[in-house]
Amino acid sequence: MKVLKFGGTSVGSVENMKTVMDIVTDGEKKLVVLSAMSGTTNTLVEIADYLAKKNKDSARFVISKLEKQYYQTIREMYHSEEIIERAFMIVEDCFDTIKSFTSGEFTENGEKNILAQGEIISSNLFNLLLIQEGYKSTLLSALDFMKIDSDKSADQFYIEKNVCKLLEENPSADYYITQGFICLNSDDEIDNLQRGGSDYTASLIGAAIKAEEVQIWTDIDGFHNNDPREVENTKKVDSLSFDEAAELAYFGAKILHPQTVLPAKLANIPVRLKNTMNRNDEGTIIRSQTGSQGLKAVAAKDGITAVKIRSGRMLNAYGFLKNIFEIFEFFKTPIDMITTSEVAVSVTIDDPKNLDAIVMELKEYGDVELDVDQTIICIVGNMISTSEGLAMKVFDALGDIPVRMISYGGSDHNISVLVSTEDKKRTLQAISNHLLD
Ligand code: ASP
Ligand code: MG
DSSP states (O other): EEEEEOOOTTTSHHHHHHHHHHHHOSSSSSEEEEEEEOOOOHHHHHHHHHHHTTTTHHHHHHHHHHHHHHHHHHHHHOHHHHHHHHHHHHHHHHHHHHTTTSOOOOOOHHHHHHHHHHHHHHHHHHHHHHHHOOOEEEEOOOGOOOBBBTTOOOHHHHHHHHHHHHHHOOOSEOOOESSSEEOOOOOOOEEEEEEETTTHHHHEEEEEHHEEEEEEEEEESBBBOOOTTTHHHHOOOOOHHHHHHHHHHHTTTSSSGGGGGGHHHHOOOOOOEETTTSSSSSEEEEOOOOOEEEEEEEEEEEEEEEEEEOOOTTTTTTSSHHHHHHHHHHHHHHOOEEEEEEEEEEESSGGGGGGHHHHHHHHSSSEEEEEEEEEEEEEEEEEEESTTTHHHHHHHHHHTEEEEEEEEEETTTTTEEEGGGGHHHHHHHOOOHHHOO
């Protein structure tokens, strides 16, 4: 069985939902994971923000606007009176849940409940559309099988046990519809897999049911060899290895949630990126084979802070790096890039939440310097660190662009450079001009 995930734009209007129905209903049994309709999660975040700031009037205003939009959608989407009735009841129920948080104390749990309603609505509306058209469609609640543990990692054992049980209990359905993004946490409260997490839902399910393929349907043909928002004439990449795709997703290619690749890689399940608006295109296939050699793509990740620790005590000493890394570990702050010299070490982080506290602790080991508004440019390909002359070509391409850090040889498929965000566009363009065809 295949798992197909459709993003917010793919289910963002009545017309698009019908296109998705066409794609899904090809007679092959499948499991469909849906995002909230586009714009909904952002609006739900806005509502939760108002409530957190005790601005109840604004929250109520936005809630009622969104609710009206959904009633309009229902009127446009269905022709069967019975289905319209059912859809109204579901949407009303979801909005009652949202409204219940406009009185009393507002907690984080309230926010998570509110955010969950977007996927609950879209999956129900889509399921009803299929039922109206006579298809054998069943809704599976992600809250019955999707779970994270106290570290916020997916509980793969629980997921597998429960999703397989649900499928066995509903053998006659052709299409199983479920929500992306939402889950239960270790306290059995509603939680989520972070923004964009529906892709991750799909690969967790794919791994759990040993799917033949996981397909992520969006509004672009697949991974491009450069950032289409920054550089013109980017090209689609036909195939990537799991590791290459993971680097690109982690380092800024917005098309795929970065955590998506790992469950698929571990279970060796191919992931295909497809375009809902251009369904015959093969998209990008991500699988274990590394495919062709050489450079494949470049991606950029903004919002990076570089931290440099300079100390005479590092000279010829051991344990220095361990002490430094322990500070980041204590503050649960992941490090992306590292470069060292005999007297200094530079690292990058993308989560500055605990930066002040980290710097305080680091000062015990030496002078600390920060560079904010940095961008990691991640160049990805196969065997790139062993390709002859490639390093020279990369340096050539960078020309006079000031490079703050460079990481080369850490793996066979990645060269990363850190530049100031204001130089991002010209760096991406230079790499396209010199290195990508
Ligand atoms: N609806 C959620 C979001 O917008 C999850 C997703 O679409 O993947 O972040
Ligand atoms: Mg997405």
